[in-house]
Amino acid sequence: MKAESISQPLSASRAGPLKGRVRVPGDKSISHRALIFGALATGTTRIKGLLEAEDVINTARAVVALGAIAEKQGDIWEVKGRGVGGLRTPDGPLDFGNSGTGTRLMMGVLAGHPMTVTMTGDASLSRRPMRRVLGPLVEMGLEILEPGKETLPLTLRGTSELMPIVYRLPVPSAQVKSAVLIAGLHAAGKTTVIEREPTRDHTERMLRHFGAAVATEAKGEETHITVDGDAELSGKDILVPGDPSSAAFLTAAALIVPGSDITIEGVLINPTRTGLYLTLQEMGGDVTFENVREEGGEPVADIRVRASRLKGVRVPANRAPSMIDEYPVLAAISAFAEGETRMDGLAELKVKESDRLQATAAGLAANGATVHVDGDTLTVVGIGALKGGGIVATHLDHRIAMAFLTAGLASDAPIVVDDATMIATSFPEFRPIMEMLGARFDEVGR
Ligand code: S3P
Secondary structure: OOOOOOOOOEEEEOOOOOEEEEEOOEOHHHHHHHHHHHHHEEOEEEEEOOOOOHHHHHHHHHHHHOOOEEEEEOOEEEEEOOOOOOOOOOOOOEEOOOOHHHHHHHHHHHHOOOOEEEEEOOOOHHHOOOHHHHHHHHHHOOEEOOOOOOOOOEEEEOOOOOOOOEEEOOOOOHHHHHHHHHHHHHOOOEEEEEEOOOOOOHHHHHHHHOOOOEEEEEEOOEEEEEEEOOOOEEOOEEEOOEOHHHHHHHHHHHHHOOOOEEEEEEEEOOOOOOHHHHHHHHOOOEEEEEEEEEEOOEEEEEEEEEOOOOEOOEEOHHHHHHHHHHHHHHHHHHOOOEEEEEEOOOHHHHHOOOOHHHHHHHHHHHOOOEEEEEOOEEEEEEEOOOOOOOEEOOOOOHHHHHHHHHHOOOOOOOEEEOOOHHHHHOOOOHHHHHHHHOOEEEEOOO
16 A cells, blocks of 8 residues: 655634635536546537546546556646547556545446456555446446456456446445446437435536436436437547535635635535535524526535624435435534534444544544434534634544544634644635635644
8 A cells, every 4th residue: 555645733723814815726516527527528518617636537547558648738638538438448447546426427427438447545445445436337248257256456357348237325325326328328329327315416417518428317215317329429629617516615714714705706506505504594693695607517506604693403314315414514513503403314424534423523623513323423512612722633534634623713712633634635825815814724743
């Protein structure tokens, strides 16, 4: 296993009001997909606003290793693709770093190519379950060269003769849905994924934009998503909106730091992603979507946030897919609400970059909050304040780090996170943007 980078503890201290208008970098989910579909298209894809964070850069490196061209010209990323099924064998293993999305989506791509590829990742990614993607892909024809192995590093052999399947998602996961649909592009016939709870639909939207036939049909409680095989994609222009999962930290910070009033411009508000914003409004948060418009096939708004008195709420399990990455920050600021915030249906939180259910509960407890984990439910007892003064173990998880740095901006004593380096995987500008708004962070032990 390769050495991880040296950790950098960081502390967040009580800040004066946060003020200003800012933008957050491009959406991570859309950025991965733009690079991957660009590589599978013929012709040139031009991507504006691509997220230049480690996770996405690893996907860019992977598509280049597979024979596509991906390079920055001015402020546009240009991808010259090789057509569906046209990628070539890379010279060495593909390293996906910390990124589950890059890994799982790319498994769908590799499944449709008759070549053998080794995929690797960091210590966090190497612990994450891959069976959820490998299961359906093996049914379609992918081979795992170490049968029975279900975590990275993995060596896989794809085929140009994938079988189409009908696959009912056992877990609400956009990554699994996307991997099967991407493999379906290469198969001979129609591939259908059936989901019970709607998960982010960027794959469906973007595949249509690239010219694939993707049909979405509601059937009772379920949605059937069908992609036609033997697909041809052609290069397109893509505009990547601001990432609502990054904007979440700014939003949460402005709500709890007294006197704050910020606007975050150009944020994606696709309803499959906005569960946190709805929840914050239910808590009494002054969060409004202004100047709502459509950009590049996705709904976008400027989000205005003013500091608010929050009250505890119950967050229903069926909302989880639309805010799955936002629970750590929601839980962290729930301590500042009055009353209990109960979050149900959090099973998927346990298999993210860390076990986020445990990491979030432990971080809150270390900072004086009363918190309970009961099965898949997390309850935070809000008392209108958080003591702070604790050290948070981040377990190579960017969102645990950012969630507690956010809470530290309003806690009585500073909060220290044991490692802020992983923030670069999704939101390298987190610190400068927060500081521009008035936040205060200090390096610890240097
Ligand atoms: C993502 C889907 C989610 C999310 C991840 C990005 C995607 O994961 O947590 O950050 O881009 O499809 P799951 O699909 O595993 O829930």
